[in-house]
Amino acid sequence: MSLRKETAGGAAKEDYTPVTYDPQYILMVNNLKKYFPVKGGMMSQTVGHVKAVDGVTFNLKRGTTMGLVGESGCGKTTTGRTILRLSGEKTGGQVLFNGKEIYDLSNKEMRAMRPKMQIIFQDPFSSLSPRLPVGEIIGEAVREHNLVPKAEFNDYIDKVMDNCGLQPFHKERYPHEFSGGQRQRICIARALALNPEFVVCDEPVSALDVSIQAQIINLLKDLQEQYSLTYLFISHDLSVVEHISDTVGVMYLGNLVEYGKTADIFRNPLHPYTKALFSAIPIPDPNAKMNRIVLEGSIPSPANPPSGCKFHTRCANCTKRCQEEAPVQREVEPGHYVVCHLYDK
Amino acid sequence: MKNYVIKRIIFSIFILFFVTLIIYTLIRCLPASYVETMAMQLSTKPGAKPYEEWVAQLNASYGLDQPILVGYFRWLADFAQGRFGDSWRFTVPVIQKFKEVIGVSFVMGAISLVLELVIAIPLGVIAATKQYSKTDYAISASALVGISLPTFFFATILKLIFSVKLGWFDTHGLVGRNYAQLDAMGKFLDQARHLVLPIATLTIVSVGSLMRYTRTNMLEVLNADYIRTARAKGLSEGKVIYHHAFRNTLIPLVTIVGGSLPGLFSGALITETLFAIPGIGYTSYQAMTAGDIPFAMFYLSFLAVLTLAGNLISDILYAVVDPRVRLS
Numbered sequence: 001m002s003l004r005k006e007t008a009g010g011a012a013k014e015d016y017t018p019v020t021y022d023p024q025y026i027l028m029v030n031n032l033k034k035y036f037p038v039k040g041g042m043m044s045q046t047v048g049h050v051k052a053v054d055g056v057t058f059n060l061k062r063g064t065t066m067g068l069v070g071e072s073g074c075g076k077t078t079t080g081r082t083i084l085r086l087s088g089e090k091t092g093g094q095v096l097f098n099g100k101e102i103y104d105l106s107n108k109e110m111r112a113m114r115p116k117m118q119i120i121f122q123d124p125f126s127s128l129s130p131r132l133p134v135g136e137i138i139g140e141a142v143r144e145h146n147l148v149p150k151a152e153f154n155d156y157i158d159k160v161m162d163n164c165g166l167q168p169f170h171k172e173r174y175p176h177e178f179s180g181g182q183r184q185r186i187c188i189a190r191a192l193a194l195n196p197e198f199v200v201c202d203e204p205v206s207a208l209d210v211s212i213q214a215q216i217i218n219l220l221k222d223l224q225e226q227y228s229l230t231y232l233f234i235s236h237d238l239s240v241v242e243h244i245s246d247t248v249g250v251m252y253l254g255n256l257v258e259y260g261k262t263a264d265i266f267r268n269p270l271h272p273y274t275k276a277l278f279s280a281i282p283i284p285d286p287n288a289k290m291n292r293i294v295l296e297g298s299i300p301s302p303a304n305p306p307s308g309c310k311f312h313t314r315c316a317n318c319t320k321r322c323q324e325e326a327p328v329q330r331e332v333e334p335g336h337y338v339v340c341h342l343y344d345k
Numbered sequence: 346m347k348n349y350v351i352k353r354i355i356f357s358i359f360i361l362f363f364v365t366l367i368i369y370t371l372i373r374c375l376p377a378s379y380v381e382t383m384a385m386q387l388s389t390k391p392g393a394k395p396y397e398e399w400v401a402q403l404n405a406s407y408g409l410d411q412p413i414l415v416g417y418f419r420w421l422a423d424f425a426q427g428r429f430g431d432s433w434r435f436t437v438p439v440i441q442k443f444k445e446v447i448g449v450s451f452v453m454g455a456i457s458l459v460l461e462l463v464i465a466i467p468l469g470v471i472a473a474t475k476q477y478s479k480t481d482y483a484i485s486a487s488a489l490v491g492i493s494l495p496t497f498f499f500a501t502i503l504k505l506i507f508s509v510k511l512g513w514f515d516t517h518g519l520v521g522r523n524y525a526q527l528d529a530m531g532k533f534l535d536q537a538r539h540l541v542l543p544i545a546t547l548t549i550v551s552v553g554s555l556m557r558y559t560r561t562n563m564l565e566v567l568n569a570d571y572i573r574t575a576r577a578k579g580l581s582e583g584k585v586i587y588h589h590a591f592r593n594t595l596i597p598l599v600t601i602v603g604g605s606l607p608g609l610f611s612g613a614l615i616t617e618t619l620f621a622i623p624g625i626g627y628t629s630y631q632a633m634t635a636g637d638i639p640f641a642m643f644y645l646s647f648l649a650v651l652t653l654a655g656n657l658i659s660d661i662l663y664a665v666v667d668p669r670v671r672l673s
Contacts, residue, residue, distance in 0.1 A: 042475075086577055107582075114579025124533050127570035130669055140577035169515045187574075194578070 016055075016092070026198055026230045027060040027083065032093035034075075034082045036101060038303055046341075050303045052078040053255035054123035054310075055093070057329055058337075060198075060247075065224065066263070067245030069238060069277070073299060075254040076234045077122075080200040080216055083232070084117055085110060097198070115145050115194035122203035125182035128175040128190075135171030138177040138190045147195060157193065163226070164189040165219060181212035185219070192223060198230045216267045238281050242266055250274045253310045254302055256329075260336030270338045309341065317342055350661065352397035356604060357653040358444030364649040365424070369417045372638055372645075373409075379433050379636035380404055400461035407433070407638075409415060420642060435628075441453070442628065442640065444645075450612035450624035457547040458609060462602065465552045469559025470594075473567060474586055480595060484556065499620045500546045514542050543620045547613055559598060566593045596667045604659030607651035 016031035033056075034203055035049035050228050052075045082085040083095055085102050095102050097117060105113060121127035139157045142148060148156045158168045164185045168187060175183060184204060191199055201220065205213040217240060223232060235241050238328050241248060249259040250271065258271040269275045276293040283290060295314045300306055306313050312322040319341065327341045384399035404410045408419060423430060429439040472484040508516040515521060521535050524597070566572065567590050575589040612626030621627065625644065632640035664670045 024371075081573075084577065086573060111579045111581060112576065118575075119577045121570050121574065123570060127574050127595065129571040129575070129589050130667070131596070141580060144578070144580055144584070176669045190574070190578075 016094070018094060018181045019094055019096065022059070023099070024061055025059040025096075026062045026098060026188055027232070028094070028096040029058050029060075029083060030094040032056045032079070032082060032095060033091040034078055034087065035091045039215070051254050051288065051305060052302060053082055053091075054249070054302075055121060056254075056256045056260050057093075058249055059258060060230060060232065061251070062230055063199075063228050064225075064246040065233050065242035065244055067248040068232060068234045068251060069236060069248065070251035071236065071277075071299065073302070074234075075302070076251055077202055079251070080119065080202050080232060080234050084119055084200055086119070089090065090222075112145075113140065115140050115147065116196055117198045117200075118191035118196040119200040119202060120184070120187050120191050122206045123207050124180055124187050125207070126250060127187060129211075130175060132174075133171065134166075134173055134175065134178075134186055137186065138171075138193050142193050145194065147193075153197045156184070160189050160193045163223065164192065167216075180208050181215060183210075184208060184216055188216075193229065195227070196229065198232070200234065201233045202234045203236070204233075206235065206237065220244065238278065239316050250277065253299065253305055255310055255339060257311065257340070258336075258343055259329075260333075260338075264336045270336070270343060271311075271340050272317055272342070273311050285324070297318070309339075346511070346661075346664065347592050348411075350657070353657050353660070360653060361646070361649055362421075365421065365646050367419060368645045368649075369642060370413055372636075372641055373413050373416065373634065379638070380407060380409055382636070386552045423644065424642075429643045430639035432632065432637055432640040434632050434635040434640060439560055442626065443643065444532055446623055446625050446628045447610060447612075448665060449540075449622060450617065450626060451609055453544055453613065453624065454609035454611075455620070456540075457544050457551070458602075460544070461550045461552045465555035466559050466598065469556045470563055470586070470591060472556070472560045473563035476564060476567075485560070488553035488556045488560075491549050494497045494550055494556070496546060496550050496615045497549055497619060500542070500616060503546060513553050515539060517619075519622050539620075540622070542567055543613075543616050546616050547621075555601075558601065559594065562597050563590060566590045569593075596663070599666050600659045600663045603662040604655040606658060607654040611648050611651050613655065624644075663666070 004100070019028055019030045021028070032053055033051070034053040035051050037046040038048040038050060039045065040047040054075075056075075056079055058066070068079065070076050078087060082090055083096075100113075102110065102113065102117075117125070128134075132140070135157060139153065139159065142156065143153065157171070160168065163170065166182070166185055166189060170182075171188075176185065178186065184207075187204075199282055201235070204220070205216050208216060221244060223229060231244075233241060233244055243279075245262045247260060248262050248265045249256050250273065252255065252273050258265065258269070258274045258295050265274065266278065269278050273295075276295050279291060279293045292318075297314050300310070300313060306323075308324045309315070309318075309322040309327050312318045315322065321341050325341070327344075329337050329339045330343060332338050332343050353460050376543050377655070380400060380403040383403055384396050386401050387393055388396040394402075401410075403650045408416060412420070431437065432439050457662050468484050468488075475481050506517050507513050517537075519536055520532075524532060524535055527535055567586075572585060572590055575585045580588070610625070612624045612629070614626035614630055616622075617627035618630045619626040629641065629644040631637075632644070
């Protein structure tokens, strides 16, 4: 208990080597941590932490898409939000956006930075304010940040809406008058109206039905080309991620266990968790035999993760070392990183 | 919308019918009988008829010799035609007495509602934006105290402190001893002075629930995804809270405040009685304890109409302020 008290409020500040800015990367995430306090007891004091994101490291090249996959509750969404500084303060690590540590910015500087880094949320039904007409939802922040001259404002909004497949007369309507797919288009238009460089897509299609999913994915791809956007695409749908991503990161219990080019990851998954995860992708052939690797047990609690490698409780290749020592990220082939003792040389 | 309102009004009339039937039955069953009190007084006069004969005669003249149901429908027939009768206790037409006393009740109700809004809404918003902070705990705790305090207890404490110990205000009444000698301005100030404690009581015992209501609704909105969207847009925190969050909190607030508007006319029976303020509440209390059936029936049916009107107003306002709701 005393040990936990000492680490209350998060990990010590110096448990990572700071990275230096490399201009080819729009986003550099280094050992990012985000813990949520668990309140309990008589005086609702902090009795522990949910380690939602526990040391995530990756770099994201300009104009590319990185897919972030993992099962529910593994910290994908928290990672996305923490990168954008949308869930309070981080617990540790670095987030360099265009070389600037975003957590060092003042509130005012952060607000000025916001248009450059946007997010599309999972649920298009709850992420649009029900009392504002669509034109206002899309245009409000454009006006707030003075992104276009007043005279061009209306044309600008019309153009953005047109790019996202919306009609100008939609501006007067309220979100509840639209279908799920159209609402997600509104969310996308809202994000794009700010002319961002980087967009976190937090499961943007998982609330939509399959035919609409394809439209939205293709829209996102077209817009990426047109606006030279960089995406962090969070999803649990592996086929969607394979379709849209240049690189893929696999998360398990707050850790990025494997990370590399999409082709490498899908053809040659290395981490035992990635192997199990990818064996669950359905094959569109009724006669094909599926070699599913079924993981034993359930995902451990992120409030009290296992010692050593967090995956050791469910891993088929678990050794004594895995139970005691946490593995570090290593580059197995160029651009393909894995966090596993099995690949130590 | 129009059809909806018409449907609701027709439905309300049905409810009113049953409400008044129940009220009438209850009043007739009450032990406080005006007739018996009168008969008692009259029969003690020298050379008067015996008590039983007086009772029989008075019952016949007040229509109380009829069965309850017959009496009710007679009352209903008069009520439907706008004939509210004469008050037995005050010996003037009910409607005249009502006009005399409603003014002060309305003033008290209106001032305390305005104070309530001005205090409760900002505090509720602050408590919600600083959830689990010391400010939040202080506000929530005082709201709970306000809700839990019984009116009669709190009014007595106020009287003890401000009237008895400090001597700032009179303990009861609407006007002071030398009211008649004051000029117009002095009369106004004298009445205002007498209303301070009753209004303070009314406001403090009712401000808590509105504050908690604001806080709860604000919290719900603040945790909504579209607030995160607003923050992600890079709006200032003030804009996020007042333009996005508070606007959406207004929907339920407008609804309940609108619904409470008819209540401005209902008076405050306990507070008015404790401070002996001659408003509709205190007057009705006197009428009811005296067994004054016409006045009590009028007041209680009036309350029923106000409640039904309040509900109707809330539902209509809900459709007006929330673009998602369309009544049909």
